[in-house]
Amino acid sequence: MNLSSVLTLLQTALENGLALSVTVLALFLSYKMLNVCDLSTDGCFTLGAAVGAVVALSGHPWLSVLAAMGAGMASGLVTALLQTKMGVDSLLSGIIVNTGLYSVNMAVMGGASLLNLNRCETVFTRCRAFLEGSFLGGQYKLVVLTAAACLTVLFMSLFLRTRLGMAVRATGNNPDMVRSSSIDPSATTIIGLCIANSFTALSGCLLSQMNRSVTVDIGSGVVTIALASLLIGGVFIPRGRIPWRAAGCVLGAVIFRIVYAVALRFNMPAFMLKLISSVIVVLAIFLPYLKTVYPSIRKRFSRRSGRQA
Amino acid sequence: MLYVNDVSVTFNRGTPDCALALDRVTLHLPAGDFVTVIGSNGAGKSTLLNVICGTAEPDSGTIVLAGSDITAVPPHVRARQIGRLFQDPMKGTAPGMTIEENMALAAGLGGWFSAIRRQDRELFRERLSRLGMGLEDRLRSPVGSLSGGQRQALTLMMATFNPPKLLLLDEHTAALDPATAEKVLDITRRMISENSLTCLMITHNMRDALDLGNRTIMMDRGRVIYDAAGDERASLTVADLTERFREAAGREMAVDRIMLER
Incomplete structure (x- = not known):
């Protein structure tokens, strides 16, 4: 393997990782802060890609980003209303919205399961034109994606410092305490999920415009892949101030894609991506759990062997 | 009343x-x-x-x-x-957040989009020093690291920060x-x-x-x-x-x- 092919491989991994990192940051908000496992993530990711593509195809590349985020916010609102106002269990409400979004996404894409963005203006083509001739000209994708990831980290860091952001964090931590602070935990859950889902949709929009196509299953498995990245990031930056942990999410996403790219290099078939992400999520949850139950398991075994002796 | x-x-x-x-x-x-x-x-x-x-x-x-x-x-x-305290010291505070963040939520100072300001922090420090538990020097410690008694005293402080009826x-x-x-x-x-x-x-x-x-x-x-x-x-x-x-x-x-x- 020569140097240039290694660099290409790293670049692709970095691009995919950065595009995904925006979803990872969304889960950082909903899963880590709000303590809600939002299973509508897959559908919302596709929704962002589909809405973004349709608006871009109609000739509004910048508007496509806003439209995607708005659509994501609406999807988050539905998920949140189901669980806070309609008595649907939080996991189930995510699954229900995810299922419903499949139809919505097909409708948005005009009944097609594939949209081609090869000939239309996207945020990437606009940025390429803008950077033409400068030293960054060849890296326009990385510029767009790095900016998106940095702005999302910045937004999360600032938002979670505000009183509203603190109320969202406290809702995941101790909803009773939120209530006794005269704040309605339903409201903070709704706000948190709306924000998180708008970033998930942004992430889908960016990935599809980078790849210049949208398929209706572009989001399938994204929730697991993003969770794996989130948990990998948590291994490197487990605690500390929120800006660092948010940056850790981006790091986790990039590391995940690099490891995946290396595995592909060693002839692992591409379809293994989702199994790997599932195994990583299981390990990341199981290993800390094992640490807590290990002492009692050890005791049980040593007692057993003692009886035999 | x-x-x-x-x-x-x-x-x-x-x-x-x-x-x-x-x-x-x-x-x-x-x-x-x-x-x-x-x-x-x-x-x-x-x-x-x-x-x-x-x-x-x-x-x-x-x-x-x-x-x-x-x-x-x-x-x-x-x-x-109405302010309320429970028997369980864990109920009244958010363990994963710092003392000052817990107090900021209870105090409700500033707007929804404002962060904790310096004058808020001074106020929190002054109120905490009245508890006589040394919490005024630990504003940035997570509440989960406090003892039950410290948490209960903090909860009491939070419940009465804006005196309830x-x-x-x-x-x-x-x-x-x-x-x-x-x-x-x-x-x-x-x-x-x-x-x-x-x-x-x-x-x-x-x-x-x-x-x-x-x-x-x-x-x-x-x-x-x-x-x-x-x-x-x-x-x-x-x-x-x-x-x-x-x-x-x-x-x-x-x-x-x-x-x-x-």
Whole structure:
């Protein structure tokens, strides 16, 4: 393997990782802060890609980003209303919205399961034109994606410092305490999920415009892949101030894609991506759990062997 | 100030486990009253507090606080006027957040989009120093790293940061060791008198029930069976209280961890 092919491989991994990192940051908000496992993530990711593509195809590349985020916010609102106002269990409400979004996404894409963005203006083509001739000209994708990831980290860091952001964090931590602070935990859950889902949709929009196509299953498995990245990031930056942990999410996403790219290099078939992400999520949850139950398991075994002796 | 009018609460209505937790309770607390509540297990003491702060729904009756009927007001709205502490020190604070973040949420200073400002931090430090627990130097420590007593003192500080019209204490020192419990009770006494709060405090300690506050009520089987204040209460001893219970309830006071003496 020569140097240039290694660099290409790293670049692709970095691009995919950065595009995904925006979803990872969304889960950082909903899963880590709000303590809600939002299973509508897959559908919302596709929704962002589909809405973004349709608006871009109609000739509004910048508007496509806003439209995607708005659509994501609406999807988050539905998920949140189901669980806070309609008595649907939080996991189930995510699954229900995810299922419903499949139809919505097909409708948005005009009944097609594939949209081609090869000939239309996207945020990437606009940025390429803008950077033409400068030293960054060849890296326009990385510029767009790095900016998106940095702005999302910045937004999360600032938002979670505000009183509203603190109320969202406290809702995941101790909803009773939120209530006794005269704040309605339903409201903070709704706000948190709306924000998180708008970033998930942004992430889908960016990935599809980078790849210049949208398929209706572009989001399938994204929730697991993003969770794996989130948990990998948590291994490197487990605690500390929120800006660092948010940056850790981006790091986790990039590391995940690099490891995946290396595995592909060693002839692992591409379809293994989702199994790997599932195994990583299981390990990341199981290993800390094992640490807590290990002492009692050890005791049980040593007692057993003692009886035999 | 607080009127509990003819309130009944039934648990598990329509099932074989149906139980009457509050049986047409009527209670009036004038402003500035500090009432201690005693009674055997399952007497309805906590249910009374739940129904006042909105976490339990009354079958009938009304709750009136400071002139307005709050029976249908949701708990988080009532919390603007009612502060509450539980026996479990974990309930009142967010363990994953820092002391200053917890206080900022309780204090509600500044707008929804403002972060903790320097003057807020100064205020928090000054208030925390009054607890005498050294918390003023640990503003950025996670609350989860504090001891039960420290958490309970912090919760008390948070509940009274903006003095509430009514403070509800549900055996808030029962989970603490005796020395810490004494300290938290001391802080409680101070905060109530400094802010001239109206307070309803459940305790299982009969001595505390008589020493603290200006009035004591005794509950049994969902009813208030004895209510003492003024001179009558001043002459009461712990032995008198158990005697009163026997007279009113017609049996011995059965509490698995009642404390007759300290």
